[in-house]
Amino acid sequence: MISTSSFTITPPGRIEFGRGALDRLPEAVASVGRSRAFVVTDRGIAAAGILDRVRAVLTGAGLDTGVFAEVEPNPSVATIDEGAARARAFGDAAVVAVGGGSSLDAAKGIALLAVNAGAAAALDLAAEPVGPGLPVVAVPTTAGTGAETNGFGVIEDTGRHCKVYLGHASVAPRVSVLDPDLTVGLPARATAATGVDALVHGIESLTSRGRNPVSEAYAHHAVRLVHHWLPRAVEDGADREARAQLLLGSHLAGLALSISGLGLVHGIAHALTAHTGTPHGVALGAVLDRVLAFNLPASTPEYAQVAVDMGCLGVVEPGAAAAGTVAAVREFTERLGMREPLPDLGVTDEMVPDLVRTALADAVTRNNPRTPTPEELTALLTGLLAEARRG
Ligand SMILES: NC(=O)c1ccc[n+]([C@@H]2O[C@H](COP(=O)([O-])OP(=O)(O)OC[C@H]3O[C@@H](n4cnc5c(N)ncnc54)[C@H](O)[C@@H]3O)[C@@H](O)[C@H]2O)c1
Numbered sequence: 005m006i007s008t009s010s011f012t013i014t015p016p017g018r019i020e021f022g023r024g025a026l027d028r029l030p031e032a033v034a035s036v037g038r039s040r041a042f043v044v045t046d047r048g049i050a051a052a053g054i055l056d057r058v059r060a061v062l063t064g065a066g067l068d069t070g071v072f073a074e075v076e077p078n079p080s081v082a083t084i085d086e087g088a089a090r091a092r093a094f095g096d097a098a099v100v101a102v103g104g105g106s107s108l109d110a111a112k113g114i115a116l117l118a119v120n121a122g123a124a125a126a127l128d129l130a131a132e133p134v135g136p137g138l139p140v141v142a143v144p145t146t147a148g149t150g151a152e153t154n155g156f157g158v159i160e161d162t163g164r165h166c167k168v169y170l171g172h173a174s175v176a177p178r179v180s181v182l183d184p185d186l187t188v189g190l191p192a193r194a195t196a197a198t199g200v201d202a203l204v205h206g207i208e209s210l211t212s213r214g215r216n217p218v219s220e221a222y223a224h225h226a227v228r229l230v231h232h233w234l235p236r237a238v239e240d241g242a243d244r245e246a247r248a249q250l251l252l253g254s255h256l257a258g259l260a261l262s263i264s265g266l267g268l269v270h271g272i273a274h275a276l277t278a279h280t281g282t283p284h285g286v287a288l289g290a291v292l293d294r295v296l297a298f299n300l301p302a303s304t305p306e307y308a309q310v311a312v313d314m315g316c317l318g319v320v321e322p323g324a325a326a327a328g329t330v331a332a333v334r335e336f337t338e339r340l341g342m343r344e345p346l347p348d349l350g351v352t353d354e355m356v357p358d359l360v361r362t363a364l365a366d367a368v369t370r371n372n373p374r375t376p377t378p379e380e381l382t383a384l385l386t387g388l389l390a391e392a393r394r395g
């Protein structure tokens with residue numbers, strides 16, 4: 005049901021959306037009061053030719069440009085420390101984050117630490133307040149995380165096998181350049197995985213304890229767009245309309261989650277990634293419908309609305325519509341090849357207690373509409389493992 009309690013919304017940064025928006029990047033850097041750009045990205049972006057395009061646009065406008073292209077998927081605290089040292093050596097600049105969620109999240113941490121003493125591992129949400137970071141301009145190249153909408157990064161603490169939520173309002177991107185042409189070269193499997201991430205952001209935003217009417221508005225439209233356009237973008241990566249609609253859907257889902265927070269699908273997926281290295285979207289897809297089935301008793305009206313967003317028309321009784329959402333989500337992830345059996349991701353029975361502990365300790369799990377007990381979470385994961393063994 006729609007919440008009626010009071011709330012405060014801080015509008016996020018400026019958005020430059022549309023094909024060719026990359027050409028407006030120099031103006032975006034100027035708008036944050038800098039004439040120098042420190043680009044944070046990864047090797048995949050360099051290999052795809054996107055880094056060259058970004059550099060050409062920046063240097064063509066006369067901007068002194070530095071590059072740190074060493075971000076790895078699911079970036080670690082060590083990478084943030086190294087990138088921050090390089091940014092510090094480059095000097096005052098706008099941090100231009102180019103890539104998927106990994107590069108965007110890493111860039112936020114780097115922007116923060118470049119001007120604050122200390123190490124990334126100590127910068128968890130609960131840490132001491134820090135001073136403002138360098139201004140960030142985001143150029144997302146995947147349609148998935150919506151990481152351009154907030155000042156927080158999900159960084160892996162490799163020593164502790166868990167995610168650290170590192171960030172600060174000052175490193176929320178002041179401008180985001182959303183150019184769908186930059187997402188065209190993303191391979192089909194990565195398109196599916198990142199798109200499933202956006203879908204989950206939409207669905208979890210609609211049921212999380214932190215939701216309000218504004219996040220619900222963003223999330224409903226995000227679910228509609230991603231559900232409709234993701235299969236087309238996976239089938240034909242060069243479909244410009246699908247790419248544009250998906251990038252918009254992912255951005256709206258990001259706006260939603262930045263207000264509402266996430267839930268147990270992310271809590272378990274973070275644990276899976278920390279223990280097995282599974283990409284974020286793949287981990288989400290592997291557990292998504294099971295978690296929705298677990299949440300169903302606490303979220304029936306909300307899932308009935310998701311059924312409408314996903315075009316499951318003709319189902320009018322809320323209980324049936326909500327159950328229909330779980331079935332439709334399962335069919336959707338299967339069709340995309342994004343409902344992988346847990347053993348294929350390297351998950352074993354022996355890992356379950358650790359996964360349960362990590363998922364329960366994750367802040368997003370507390371935001372889930374139904375609070376799982378350790379026994380319930382164990383049953384959910386062993387149920388998925390048993391289902392995989394049955395084939
Ligand atoms: N801050 C947030 O709000 C938020 C939300 C969800 C997820 N995340 C985090 O985001 C990360 C996952 O990000 P992701 O799913 O976008 O993947 P990613 O950033 O890890 O990128 C995956 C791979 O795709 C390549 N790639 C990206 N764009 C490309 C393009 N256009 N063409 C060719 N190759 C391209 C990259 O080089 C990389 O090798 C995780 O660490 C996750 O925890 C953050």
Ligand SMILES: [Fe+2]
Pocket residue numbers: 149201205270284
């Ligand atoms: Fe996510």
